[in-house]
Amino acid sequence: MGEFELIRKYFAAAPCAQGGEGIALGIGDDCALLAVPPGEQLAISTDTLVAGVHFADPCDPFLLGQRSLAVAVSDLAAMGAHPLAFTLALTTPTVDADWLQRYAQGLNTMALSCGVGLVGGDTTRGPLSLTLTVFGRVPAGLALTRSGARPGDLLCVGGELGNAAGALPLVLGQRSAEASIAEPLLAHYWSPQPQLALGQALRGKATSALDISDGLLADCGHIAKASSVSLLIERQKLPLSAPLLAFLGDEGARDAALSGGDDYVLAFTLPPAELAPLLADGWPIHVIGCVAPGQGVVLLDAAGQDVTPVIHGYQHFRETL
Ligand code: ADP
Ligand code: MG
Numbered sequence: 544m545g546e547f548e549l550i551r552k553y554f555a556a557a558p559c560a561q562g563g564e565g566i567a568l569g570i571g572d573d574c575a576l577l578a579v580p581p582g583e584q585l586a587i588s589t590d591t592l593v594a595g596v597h598f599a600d601p602c603d604p605f606l607l608g609q610r611s612l613a614v615a616v617s618d619l620a621a622m623g624a625h626p627l628a629f630t631l632a633l634t635t636p637t638v639d640a641d642w643l644q645r646y647a648q649g650l651n652t653m654a655l656s657c658g659v660g661l662v663g664g665d666t667t668r669g670p671l672s673l674t675l676t677v678f679g680r681v682p683a684g685l686a687l688t689r690s691g692a693r694p695g696d697l698l699c700v701g702g703e704l705g706n707a708a709g710a711l712p713l714v715l716g717q718r719s720a721e722a723s724i725a726e727p728l729l730a731h732y733w734s735p736q737p738q739l740a741l742g743q744a745l746r747g748k749a750t751s752a753l754d755i756s757d758g759l760l761a762d763c764g765h766i767a768k769a770s771s772v773s774l775l776i777e778r779q780k781l782p783l784s785a786p787l788l789a790f791l792g793d794e795g796a797r798d799a800a801l802s803g804g805d806d807y808v809l810a811f812t813l814p815p816a817e818l819a820p821l822l823a824d825g826w827p828i829h830v831i832g833c834v835a836p837g838q839g840v841v842l843l844d845a846a847g848q849d850v851t852p853v854i855h856g857y858q859h860f861r862e863t864l
Contacts, residue, residue, distance in 0.1 A: 544638050546666050553647040554631065559654035560661040565627040565680065568662075575662035577627055579680050586679040586686060588618035594671035599715060604642045606733040607673075608649020613735045614756065615675040616657045617807040620742040621754035623687040624679030626657050631664035632674035657737055687745055687752035692770035692812040696750050698832035699818075701741045701809040703784040704759055705796055706731035708803020724786045735807035741826055745811055748821065752811035758802045760852070762810060763840045770812075773837030776801075779845045782829040801842065802852070 544552070554560060555570045562569050567576040579585050592611050594600035612629065619626050631650070635643075654661060659677060710732035712718040713725050720728075738754070745752060751770055755762045759781075763774045781800045788796045812834050813821075821828055832843075842851040 544640070549638060549643065550664075550666055553643045554661060554664065557647050557651045557654075557661060559651045559659070563628075563658070563660040566660050566662055569660065570663050575628065575630070577662070577678055582683055583680045584683050584686065586619055586622045586624035586681050587676065588615060588622075589674060589676040590615040590618070591672060591674040600671060602714075603733075604646040605649035605652075608646040608651070609653040609734045610649075610732075611673045611675055612650050612653040612657070612659070612677075613737055614805075614807060615677045616653070616659060616739070617735065617737040617754040617756070619677055619679035620737040620739045621687065621752050621809060622679070622681060623685060623742040623746040623749075623752070624681040625743060626659045626739060627678045627680055628660045628662040629654070629675055629677045630662060632667075632676075633664065634667045634669040634672045636668065636671060653734070657739065682746070685746040687742060687749050687811065689751050689753055689766050689769035691750040692766050692772050692774070692834045693750055693814075694772055694834050694836045696812040696814055696834040697818060697830050698763070698774055698776065698834060699811055699813050699828050699830050700755070700759070700782065701738045701811070702827050702829070703782045703787070704755070704806055704808060705781075705787050705791075705799035705801075705803050706784055707735065707805035707807070708758075708799040709787045709790050709796070711803070711805075720790055724790045727784065727786045728790065732805060735805070737807060738809045741809055744821065744824070744826055745809075745813075748817045749811040749813050752809055755804075755806040755808050755810050757804045759806075759810065760801050760840055760842065766810070766812065767839055770834075771838065773835045774812075774832060774840045775835055776832040776840060776842050777845075778842055778850065780829070780831045782831075 565578050567578050706728050710728035751766050767774045783796045844850045
């Protein structure tokens with residue numbers, strides 16, 4: 544099978560590649576064309592997943608298809624953008640029909656659930672890696688950036704933390720757990736649900752936002768830096784799931800929530816007056832701290848003592864910097 548046959552069979556023919564709202568031209572030409580309404584801006588983000596770095600190889604290609612798109616679309620959620628489309632640059636060592644079929648099915652499932660259409664990409668031979676670029680639209684001036692947090696704002700998250708980090712030893716085969724624990728944790732890892740609706744509901748309300756991909760402490764550090772403020776996190780207030788607590792215990796679950804990556808839950812800052820109406824509308828918002836003058840992230844224990852750990856999240860190339 545040649546490159547063009549592969550593209551046609553597995554990607555151009557997928558239901559998610561048949562166009563949709565905002566897609567003026569999809570796969571098949573030199574460029575796709577997207578339509579952005581007047582007064583809106585295009586939000587763009589790229590993520591690369593490399594075999595052996597971002598996912599174990601081999602792994603289930605259907606799950607990889609879901610996850611590779613979810614982590615990219617999560618960045619649109621973090622900006623409060625409405626999803627439009629995505630491209631896929633696939634580098635693969637071999638043409639494995641079964642693998643491609645199941646990868647494309649996982650991708651398609653997540654694309655339909657997020658409302659993004661596949662509009663193009665690139666297909667090359669080499670070590671397995673996936674680069675997905677997502678496109679969304681957001682009313683001009685209303686995108687949720689990292690730089691607007693102000694002292695006095697509440698620090699909030701959009702759901703339970705640490706589940707994906709809890710799943711990692713299960714994914715890597717280092718530990719096992721009974722199904723009632725393993726299944727919900729693995730579902731968070733393999734099929735994170737980008738918080739698109741929450742991101743859009745926070746437009747004009749949250750003063751800053753991001754999606755937690757590298758761990759709460761590390762990602763809050765990005766908001767603190769971009770906004771020139773300090774973020775205070777109360778360790779006792781972290782929302783934790785019952786399966787995570789059962790698997791790791793209270794201390795372990797809190798550590799997973801603070802330092803583990805891959806949650807893809809939104810973290811954001813909110814003026815106090817905005818909280819009650821959002822909660823009344825049923826949004827899953829948990830207040831975990833506040834914004835203060837200063838810089839950096841401070842972790843406080845139940846007694847209000849500073850227990851900030853030194854190591855924050857995962858960084859590529861850390862050893863060379
Ligand atoms: P070009 O040589 O003009 O860059 P290609 O021959 O690489 O174009 O691709 C042909 C068409 O197929 C383009 O529309 C491209 O966006 C699309 N395409 C290539 N690879 C993929 C893929 N993995 N998934 C979806 N679309 C793809
Ligand atoms: Mg071309």
